[in-house]
Amino acid sequence: MNRGSWLLGRLAQIVPTFLMIGIAVFVLARLLPGDQVSAMLGERATDETIARLQAELGLDRSIFEQLLNFLVAAAQGEFGTSMSLRLPVMQVIAERLPVTLALMSIAMVLALAIALPLAFVAALNANRWPDMLIRTVFQIGLSSPVFYIGLLLLTVFAAGLRWFPVGGYGDDWGEHLYHLFLPGLTLSFSFAAVVMRNLRAGILAVLTAEYVDFARAKGLAAGVVLGRHVLRNALIATVTLVGLHVGALLGGAVITETVFAVPGVGRLMIDSILARDYPVIQALTLVLAVLVSLAFLLTDLVQMWLDPRVGR
Amino acid sequence: MTALLEVSDLAVVFHTKRGPVHAVDGLGFSVERGEVLGIVGESGSGKSVTLRAITRLLHGAEVTGRVNWQGEDVLAMDTERLRRMRGGQIGMVFQEPMAALNPVLSIGLQITETLIAHTQLDAAGRRARALELLDLVGIAAGRTRLAQFPHEFSGGMRQRAMIAIALAANPALLLADEPTTALDVTIQDQILRLLRGLVDDLGMALVLVTHDLGVIAETCDRVAVMYAGRLCETGAVAPVFAAPRHAYTKALLGAMPGQGQDALVAIPGMAPRLDAPALGCAFAPRCAFRLPVCDTTRPALREFGPAQSSACHAAEALAS
Numbered sequence: 001m002n003r004g005s006w007l008l009g010r011l012a013q014i015v016p017t018f019l020m021i022g023i024a025v026f027v028l029a030r031l032l033p034g035d036q037v038s039a040m041l042g043e044r045a046t047d048e049t050i051a052r053l054q055a056e057l058g059l060d061r062s063i064f065e066q067l068l069n070f071l072v073a074a075a076q077g078e079f080g081t082s083m084s085l086r087l088p089v090m091q092v093i094a095e096r097l098p099v100t101l102a103l104m105s106i107a108m109v110l111a112l113a114i115a116l117p118l119a120f121v122a123a124l125n126a127n128r129w130p131d132m133l134i135r136t137v138f139q140i141g142l143s144s145p146v147f148y149i150g151l152l153l154l155t156v157f158a159a160g161l162r163w164f165p166v167g168g169y170g171d172d173w174g175e176h177l178y179h180l181f182l183p184g185l186t187l188s189f190s191f192a193a194v195v196m197r198n199l200r201a202g203i204l205a206v207l208t209a210e211y212v213d214f215a216r217a218k219g220l221a222a223g224v225v226l227g228r229h230v231l232r233n234a235l236i237a238t239v240t241l242v243g244l245h246v247g248a249l250l251g252g253a254v255i256t257e258t259v260f261a262v263p264g265v266g267r268l269m270i271d272s273i274l275a276r277d278y279p280v281i282q283a284l285t286l287v288l289a290v291l292v293s294l295a296f297l298l299t300d301l302v303q304m305w306l307d308p309r310v311g312r
Numbered sequence: 313m314t315a316l317l318e319v320s321d322l323a324v325v326f327h328t329k330r331g332p333v334h335a336v337d338g339l340g341f342s343v344e345r346g347e348v349l350g351i352v353g354e355s356g357s358g359k360s361v362t363l364r365a366i367t368r369l370l371h372g373a374e375v376t377g378r379v380n381w382q383g384e385d386v387l388a389m390d391t392e393r394l395r396r397m398r399g400g401q402i403g404m405v406f407q408e409p410m411a412a413l414n415p416v417l418s419i420g421l422q423i424t425e426t427l428i429a430h431t432q433l434d435a436a437g438r439r440a441r442a443l444e445l446l447d448l449v450g451i452a453a454g455r456t457r458l459a460q461f462p463h464e465f466s467g468g469m470r471q472r473a474m475i476a477i478a479l480a481a482n483p484a485l486l487l488a489d490e491p492t493t494a495l496d497v498t499i500q501d502q503i504l505r506l507l508r509g510l511v512d513d514l515g516m517a518l519v520l521v522t523h524d525l526g527v528i529a530e531t532c533d534r535v536a537v538m539y540a541g542r543l544c545e546t547g548a549v550a551p552v553f554a555a556p557r558h559a560y561t562k563a564l565l566g567a568m569p570g571q572g573q574d575a576l577v578a579i580p581g582m583a584p585r586l587d588a589p590a591l592g593c594a595f596a597p598r599c600a601f602r603l604p605v606c607d608t609t610r611p612a613l614r615e616f617g618p619a620q621s622s623a624c625h626a627a628e629a630l631a632s
Contacts, residue, residue, distance in 0.1 A: 208371070209411070210406055210408060210411035210412045211411065211412055211413060211414040211415070213364075213369055213406070213412075214404070214406055214412040214413070214414075214474075215414070216369055216398065217367060217369055217398055217399060217404040217406075218398065218399040218404075218425070218426045218429065218477065218478075218480075219395050219396060219397070219398035219399030219400050219426070219429050219430060219481070220395075220399070220425060220426070220429050221395060221429065222391070224425065224429075228417070228425070229414055229417075232416055232417075233414070233415070233416055236416070306416065307415075307416050308415075308416055308418075308461045308463075309415060309416075309461070309463055
């Protein structure tokens, strides 16, 4: 099998994946206690109005017909109207999603910027004091809850030193970056800790590999040996981990956005759940699941680029 | 004229949790320009460690003694001088080509990065040289091969590729650490012929580490026999094989198939422990010619003829 057909096969996997996500979200919504109609109309609705709304929403059809209608509408980005905001669901999500994506990107960049060099320092000084120190600090980072780190950073750098805003999102890109720095840092902590630990172990495993000795025996400069021969091989395992961690990062974003009052989809999710805004919850679940599966796809593509053995 | 490579009093100690391990102990030998020296010994005798000590590739080991490369002290070289010597003047070939080639880099890149490190060639020049090298080591269809990765090569082809990498910068000496051990017999023979041919054509010197006396007989000019990190016997291959002056060499030759004898004679006992070096001769506990002095006094290297020296108390007894 060549790499081209492997790639096509991998891309084709998205179709059934998305379909499964759609069905799962549809079924989950039906499993929720209480129904959409009574949530919309309240307790004093007459049977007549309930029946009319059910017909309007297509809820009087068979379950398969409903599923089909849902999937077709979802594929077109049509998720109905938010009950609490009185706006099209897609419009609400489209406004909020970029904020969360920006937050996650900042968190990822910060995490990698922190984890990459420190993983090297730790691995190259394995079991000596720099390694011990780095691992201890990250152990604390890993075991501290996101909301605690967030409140700590808020208290010190926003409320105390006043270097950063306490919350919000700002109006232009520069302000966005400024507003999202602290939440991004908060979100990056546990992620950086996971990447650092994994990469440190990966580097240690690769450092004693024969091909690294051979690279030295070839007379390559230390930087080339570390960058090309050690890092690249150590990254292969770490990339998988980074991809798998995107889901956890989304979960962290929900909490971080709440702590820092960032108007992203995490905040939206919490608000919608509290308001029982089913169309929004359903659409968000779908969009986020699709995002995570796209992140997995991206992971596989990076993996393929890093490791020529993938897909052969 | 000074020898190309001169090793004297080389000692390598690994400090482990269970105490020091003396992997190489008072080793000395030299390599002249254009000659092939074989280092032979059983597993754990310190052959591979010796090669890596010469190029300072050992991790966490204490290396003492002298390693002179064209009169220059290798153990005192700074990082940059050492880098230029490695690969530039001394090429190395490892035992397991699958492990020694980086699995995620193309063969072409693994050749050209050596050229970048040691030559002034531009990209086109490097590519031409890489093709020339593949041709030199007998890899056909070089253009296709350069873009391929190690897993797309067979075992023998991988070893050829590694030799091509080691030869890239025209080194004066090639250190080959059991280059044929991981290969099947027919491929072994091809690789040995290739190495011997390269030495003859390029005027390069070769140190070939092996546990196989047959490889020594076929390929080398001189041989050094090691046991427990110490040098037993050294000399030109013909006199050493015809009349060994060390009891261990004699035992090794007796255990070698295909010499016309009726049965192979195994060497009794086990390889010695290196954490407690023997006071006398390290081979004494397994030796058929053992004398009382062997247990108490370490034998010194003595000359027997112009091209043979041995460290054995029973050297005279072996001749009869």
